[in-house]
Each structure stands twice: as C-alpha cells, then as structure tokens.
Amino acid sequence: MQRFKFTILAICLLLLYLAWGDLEIMLRNPEPKTVSIEELYMDGYPREWLEIQGGYLNLEKAISTSGTIDLDALVVPLMMQPRDDSTIYFLVETRNEELLHHFAQYHFRSHTQEQKDRYLEENRDAFHPQYDIEGLVGTGRVAISNRQKILNIAREGTLDVDEDVVYISEGNTPPRIRGLFFLVVGLLGLVRVTIMWRAPRQAARTSSSS
Structure with missing residues (x-):
C-alpha cells in the first residue's frame, strides 16, 4: 500500500x-511574434510561437518524416535566399499538401533521373518558394529528441545542418x-x-x- x-x-x-x-x-x-528570417538569424527567436516572414524553402533538400511513400510530413530547410546551398540554420516541419504533392511527384513518381530533372525544371519555383510560416519552435526533451533524429537523418544525406538548428513545427500553437x-x-x-x-x-x- x-x-x-x-x-x-x-x-x-x-x-x-x-x-x-x-x-x-x-x-x-499570448500571440505569435512576427519576425523576419534575417532577425531570426541575427538575434535568435524571442519567443517560441513565431510568424517568420521572408524565408525561402528548399524542397529539393526536404526530408520525409515517415521514410515511406505514405507521406505524413516533411522537414524542409528554410533559407534566407532562394536556391541557397549554404549551411542550414532553420528547419520547418510542414504538412502543406502542395509541398507533399511536389515531393512525392519528384521522389516517388518520377522513376528515372531524366524524369526527375524534367519535373524539377518544370516546377522550379514550387521547389524554392518564398514561404511565410507560423508555428512553434521545438523545445523540451521530446522536441530536442525529435530534432536530433532529424539531424542524424540530414547528416546521413550529406546536408550541411548547423548544430544549433532551429526546428519549427508549422501550425503548432502553445x-x-x-x-x-x-x-x-x-x-x-x-x-x-x-x-x-x-x-x-x-x-x-x-x-x-x-
């Protein structure tokens, strides 16, 4: 007893x-804090709930969280410039259906490299869109653990991800x-x-x- x-x-x-x-x-x-991607890079995040403006996604370097053809969400680098191949400081977890569609078309429905190259050329802007995002910065033990798993996957894919990368879950609120x-x-x-x-x-x- x-x-x-x-x-x-x-x-x-x-x-x-x-x-x-x-x-x-x-x-x-109490409400999302609006910051530009440049402010986030220079000063860090002022609060956890953010509206980040002015960034560009790099869908070519996106990572599927499921690892299978049944996509649930993507983790996509958020860059300060379009088609930027520098170090990744921000990662966005998104369930945006349009992004999921283009990712699936490129990786799973284009069976040859020629088909992949043609699809990428025809949808170049869709793979590097300017993308304002509202979401929650991942904090706490669970979020840190999830971030570490994504970091390990990213590094296995030879992505240049900063050790202190900021991980933002789109659509999440306090x-x-x-x-x-x-x-x-x-x-x-x-x-x-x-x-x-x-x-x-x-x-x-x-x-x-x-």
Whole structure:
C-alpha cells in the first residue's frame, strides 16, 4: 500500500512538472511574434510561437518524416535566399499538401533521373518558394529528441545542418488545454494522496482514544 502511494505521488509530481512547462510557454506566448528570417538569424527567436516572414524553402533538400511513400510530413530547410546551398540554420516541419504533392511527384513518381530533372525544371519555383510560416519552435526533451533524429537523418544525406538548428513545427500553437489538464489532474492526485495518508492516522487516533 505504501509503495502504491509513492507511485501515485511520483505520477502527480510528473504531471505538475509537465503542466508547468506547458503553462510557461502559454503565458510567454499570448500571440505569435512576427519576425523576419534575417532577425531570426541575427538575434535568435524571442519567443517560441513565431510568424517568420521572408524565408525561402528548399524542397529539393526536404526530408520525409515517415521514410515511406505514405507521406505524413516533411522537414524542409528554410533559407534566407532562394536556391541557397549554404549551411542550414532553420528547419520547418510542414504538412502543406502542395509541398507533399511536389515531393512525392519528384521522389516517388518520377522513376528515372531524366524524369526527375524534367519535373524539377518544370516546377522550379514550387521547389524554392518564398514561404511565410507560423508555428512553434521545438523545445523540451521530446522536441530536442525529435530534432536530433532529424539531424542524424540530414547528416546521413550529406546536408550541411548547423548544430544549433532551429526546428519549427508549422501550425503548432502553445499547448493550452494539455497544460491545464495536467495541472488539474496533478492537483487532484495530490489531494487524493494526502487523504490516503491521513486516513490511517485518523483511524489510529480514533482507536487509541476509544
């Protein structure tokens, strides 16, 4: 019974820790902060929820997160200039259907190098579009772990990715509901543990007084 109480207590403390992380991001990001790609490069990200303007995607160097023909999302370099082949400082995780379509057409539906070259030439602008993005910078242990996996894949493909690359998930927003849920469940769990600890003491006092 004692071990069960400590297990519940540990779970509650973990939930409160996760809640604090989510609520901290939520309070720090009441709305997206608009920055240019140049400002992001020079000064770093001021907050986690950003609207980044003026960047260019390089779809030729995109990475599929699924690694199969069934595309779920792409990780695409965001560059300061079109057709830029310099070091990659920003990666965007996107589920944009048009980008997924062009990626699939080029990699999976063009079966020869000649077909690939022709498709790329016919859709050159689609592979290097100017792309304003609103999303959330990946922070926390899970996001850092995911970023490291993508970095490893990128380096296996000989992409020149900066060690401190900024990873942005398009469309993500601060986790308001999840943080509040963790907070409520964690607090209720602590109340439950407190009641469970007090009950035997109260029973012992009642027994001794009688």
